[in-house]
Amino acid sequence: MLSVTKLLEDIAAGHDSAEAAVARCRAEIAEHDGTLKAFAALAPGNAQVPVAGPLAGIAVGVKDIFDTYDMPTEYGSPIYAGFRPRADAPVVAMARARGAHVIGKTKTTEFAFLNPTDTVNPHDPAHTPGGSSSGSAAAVAAGMIPAAIGTQTGGSVVRPASFCGVAGYKPSFRLMPTGGMKTFAWTLDTTGLFAASARDVALFAARLTGRDLAVDEADAPRRIGLYRAAIDGEASDDMLGAVEKAANAAAKAGATVIEIAEPEELSRARDIHAIIQNYEAAISMGHELAFHADSLSPILRDTLEEGRGILPAEYDDARRIARRARKAATELFNDIDVLLAPSAPGAAPRDLGTTGSALFNKLWTLTGNPCVNVPGLADAAGMPLGVQVIGRFGRDKQTLSAAGWLENLLGN
Amino acid sequence: MLSVTKLLEDIAAGHDSAEAAVARCRAEIAEHDGTLKAFAALAPGNAQVPVAGPLAGIAVGVKDIFDTYDMPTEYGSPIYAGFRPRADAPVVAMARARGAHVIGKTKTTEFAFLNPTDTVNPHDPAHTPGGSSSGSAAAVAAGMIPAAIGTQTGGSVVRPASFCGVAGYKPSFRLMPTGGMKTFAWTLDTTGLFAASARDVALFAARLTGRDLAVDEADAPRRIGLYRAAIDGEASDDMLGAVEKAANAAAKAGATVIEIAEPEELSRARDIHAIIQNYEAAISMGHELAFHADSLSPILRDTLEEGRGILPAEYDDARRIARRARKAATELFNDIDVLLAPSAPGAAPRDLGTTGSALFNKLWTLTGNPCVNVPGLADAAGMPLGVQVIGRFGRDKQTLSAAGWLENLLGN
Numbered sequence: 001m002l003s004v005t006k007l008l009e010d011i012a013a014g015h016d017s018a019e020a021a022v023a024r025c026r027a028e029i030a031e032h033d034g035t036l037k038a039f040a041a042l043a044p045g046n047a048q049v050p051v052a053g054p055l056a057g058i059a060v061g062v063k064d065i066f067d068t069y070d071m072p073t074e075y076g077s078p079i080y081a082g083f084r085p086r087a088d089a090p091v092v093a094m095a096r097a098r099g100a101h102v103i104g105k106t107k108t109t110e111f112a113f114l115n116p117t118d119t120v121n122p123h124d125p126a127h128t129p130g131g132s133s134s135g136s137a138a139a140v141a142a143g144m145i146p147a148a149i150g151t152q153t154g155g156s157v158v159r160p161a162s163f164c165g166v167a168g169y170k171p172s173f174r175l176m177p178t179g180g181m182k183t184f185a186w187t188l189d190t191t192g193l194f195a196a197s198a199r200d201v202a203l204f205a206a207r208l209t210g211r212d213l214a215v216d217e218a219d220a221p222r223r224i225g226l227y228r229a230a231i232d233g234e235a236s237d238d239m240l241g242a243v244e245k246a247a248n249a250a251a252k253a254g255a256t257v258i259e260i261a262e263p264e265e266l267s268r269a270r271d272i273h274a275i276i277q278n279y280e281a282a283i284s285m286g287h288e289l290a291f292h293a294d295s296l297s298p299i300l301r302d303t304l305e306e307g308r309g310i311l312p313a314e315y316d317d318a319r320r321i322a323r324r325a326r327k328a329a330t331e332l333f334n335d336i337d338v339l340l341a342p343s344a345p346g347a348a349p350r351d352l353g354t355t356g357s358a359l360f361n362k363l364w365t366l367t368g369n370p371c372v373n374v375p376g377l378a379d380a381a382g383m384p385l386g387v388q389v390i391g392r393f394g395r396d397k398q399t400l401s402a403a404g405w406l407e408n409l410l411g412n
Numbered sequence: 413m414l415s416v417t418k419l420l421e422d423i424a425a426g427h428d429s430a431e432a433a434v435a436r437c438r439a440e441i442a443e444h445d446g447t448l449k450a451f452a453a454l455a456p457g458n459a460q461v462p463v464a465g466p467l468a469g470i471a472v473g474v475k476d477i478f479d480t481y482d483m484p485t486e487y488g489s490p491i492y493a494g495f496r497p498r499a500d501a502p503v504v505a506m507a508r509a510r511g512a513h514v515i516g517k518t519k520t521t522e523f524a525f526l527n528p529t530d531t532v533n534p535h536d537p538a539h540t541p542g543g544s545s546s547g548s549a550a551a552v553a554a555g556m557i558p559a560a561i562g563t564q565t566g567g568s569v570v571r572p573a574s575f576c577g578v579a580g581y582k583p584s585f586r587l588m589p590t591g592g593m594k595t596f597a598w599t600l601d602t603t604g605l606f607a608a609s610a611r612d613v614a615l616f617a618a619r620l621t622g623r624d625l626a627v628d629e630a631d632a633p634r635r636i637g638l639y640r641a642a643i644d645g646e647a648s649d650d651m652l653g654a655v656e657k658a659a660n661a662a663a664k665a666g667a668t669v670i671e672i673a674e675p676e677e678l679s680r681a682r683d684i685h686a687i688i689q690n691y692e693a694a695i696s697m698g699h700e701l702a703f704h705a706d707s708l709s710p711i712l713r714d715t716l717e718e719g720r721g722i723l724p725a726e727y728d729d730a731r732r733i734a735r736r737a738r739k740a741a742t743e744l745f746n747d748i749d750v751l752l753a754p755s756a757p758g759a760a761p762r763d764l765g766t767t768g769s770a771l772f773n774k775l776w777t778l779t780g781n782p783c784v785n786v787p788g789l790a791d792a793a794g795m796p797l798g799v800q801v802i803g804r805f806g807r808d809k810q811t812l813s814a815a816g817w818l819e820n821l822l823g824n
Contacts, residue, residue, distance in 0.1 A: 069699065069703075080498060083498055086492060086495055087699040087700065088698070088699040089699075090595070090695050090696050090697075090698050090699070092699075093695075093698030093699040093701075093702055094695060094698055096702065097698060097702060174598065174599065177595070177598060177692075177695050177696060178598070179595035179598060179695075179696050180595075183502070183589070183591035183592075186586065186589060186590070186591060187586065209724070210724060211724045212724075280589075283502050283505075283506060283589050283591075284502050284589060284591050285502075286500070286502050286505030286506055286509060287481065287499040287500040287501075287502070287504075287505040288499065289505075290505060290508065290509060291481075312621070312622060312623045312624075316806075394728075
């Protein structure tokens with residue numbers, strides 16, 4: 001994989017150039033994307049590569065759920081075939097303003113919901129790369145680009161990162177802008193980032209946002225909560241083993257590892273994620289439901305129809321449960337620095353007809369806590385298994401630093 | 413003015429029809445909009461008028477900051493001249509799904525900020541209608557349409573409603589969707605509604621959202637807080653007199669009126685509204701700043717440049733102040749049902765080069781509390797003076813009912 005950190009260091013030292021780094025990405029894409037199918041569109045070959053700015057030389061893939069002024073934006077749906085927005089989404093404009101080269105649009109499932117893309121997992125093309133940010137995760141995992149932008153409404157950043165063996169960072173809710181993204185559920189939609197390692201994704205986030213988010217190598221977590229959730233029975237033995245391995249490595253390195261039983265407020269909140277998501281999605285997708293219902297996949301159409309049947313009172317109750325869960329989630333961190341949990345139920349399913357399950361992610365999307373998928377472990381067949389570091393709301397730097405510390409222990 | 417309540421009653425009783433009601437609006441627009449300039453675009457003359465649904469017969473004007481699939485969407489800026497979005501914004505799709513006829517796009521100031529439109533105040537064309545939802549407020553005030561949709565990021569619903577003598581309703585934050593709206597500041601942008609009276613705007617909101625929001629005539633507020641803010645010195649004697657008049661009418665009708673001194677957390681929050689707004693606006697408008705800076709008005713360009721200079725740490729501090737203010741705002745309602753305050757510093761300025769001041773609105777946009785402008789009072793020259801009913805977060809029905817009760821007392 002391509003390391004954001006190494007690329008920026010080499011360019012700064014004069015051993016590499018922004019143009020050469022981007023040209024190599026273009027060559028990798030030309031060579032491999034025919035097989036991997038991670039890209040929905042590429043920037044024009046004659047597009048100028050910025051040579052100044054804190055991200056100069058970083059070729060960024062942008063999930064095709066964000067508007068771009070210079071490339072088609074199709075939201076993974078035939079309804080938007082050939083659509084050319086007038087403007088870049090704010091996060092895309094931000095990347096360009098910092099000197100990144102937006103090299104292409106990465107494939108998204110239909111409107112970032114469940115209907116899969118044709119992207120394959122770079123570790124084994126018979127396995128799903130996960131979704132909905134399928135192309136972003138796969139393109140980084142295949143070494144075609146060093147960094148990508150995605151979104152998470154259920155588990156669409158952390159899950160594909162886990163399946164593809166890359167770092168995925170879902171920031172605290174609203175830390176990064178969602179404007180110019182096709183809205184699905186406005187209280188859940190979260191912009192996130194991908195890179196080769198936690199250290200790389202933190203540096204990318206820091207340079208992109210102008211925030212102090214780079215991994216602090218001196219900040220080792222002292223107390224780590226091993227999160228024991230009501231849903232742990234859904235995780236594979238491999239995945240539970242990966243989490244134990246990470247916890248043991250942390251304990252050996254001097255951290256106190258404490259078992260944390262999931263509070264009832266949080267297991268309840270996981271159960272009502274779908275009510276909030278589907279109620280809001282039915283409103284957000286009102287135009288497509290009214291004018292293009294026949295062009296929606298059955299799974300999406302059924303979900304939107306179900307969402308349309310949810311009463312405002314049910315939705316309001318669900319939002320109250322979500323508010324209580326946010327408080328409970330904050331209180332969890334009174335005695336610990338970060339939590340450790342599975343990033344997904346297991347390795348990427350050997351099935352291109354699914355993008356896998358968001359079961360281990362949707363609670364933290366609802367509460368808005370920062371999450372980082374730490375890559376580096378694998379099952380017997382060599383398929384990646386990610387563990388998730390979850391931080392207190394607003395403590396993104398601490399969360400990224402803990403993830404960077406953990407990946408060092410795991411030998412990445 | 414056209415009453416949503418009366419139109420829907422007459423149509424239900426068979427004394428009027430949806431087609432006839434909409435045709436009359438078209439005729440009014442044809443006759444008056446050449447002078448008033450409230451509309452930026454009109455629906456095609458052959459557009460079908462829905463005859464079924466809870467809003468059938470209601471011609472709705474939509475602020476030209478929301479996308480529409482069948483009309484140009486220009487956001488009040490030459491940068492978007494002729495822009496035709498692919499889809500309706502969710503709130504527009506919602507209006508159509510309920511049977512409303514979207515009759516036209518109403519004028520917005522440039523990107524819903526301060527640079528005025530050419531819309532005039534229907535009460536006196538030398539006065540501003542207010543902004544940024546200038547066309548929405550003026551079109552309802554002139555009796556061209558019964559209902560309109562707008563947005564408020566500072567004071568863009570309550571202020572023009574006050575200046576034009578109509579009801580304006582800014583719901584609790586995120587009660588209505590903002591998707592498909594050109595984002596300015598994502599933690600502030602709030603979709604709002606206009607109609608002739610508080611009772612009308614409540615019925616419009618109820619039918620539009622499917623929520624129980626219609627005025628409950630039996631729900632008279634028992635305790636009303638007369639909000640004494642740090643900024644009251646900026647209000648005109650006329651405006652302060654209007655608020656006293658409303659408070660006296662309420663007391664005479666049996667409500668207990670209690671003076672509430674503004675808590676320090678709230679006056680501080682008003683002061684940092686601009687930090688949050690301008691920081692987010694500089695990100696949201698990143699594309700326009702990068703590619704079209706010369707086509708922005710000087711006031712907007714300067715504000716965005718200033719926003720670009722705000723450090724993340726300053727922004728984060730401001731958001732912490734906003735969070736504390738939301739708590740303090742909720743606690744205010746432990747002992748009272750609603751608050752009463754000026755909707756604006758005074759009547760609409762006699763100046764088409766300004767849209768007036770959002771000073772009395774921006775705090776409540778930041779805290780997300782529901783606000784309703786109650787029309788019906790006027791200064792010596794006959795220019796409208798609005799008073800603002802402010803409710804507890806999430807208690808929109810109670811807030812609308814209190815506004816309806818108050819407007820009855822004021823003899824509307």
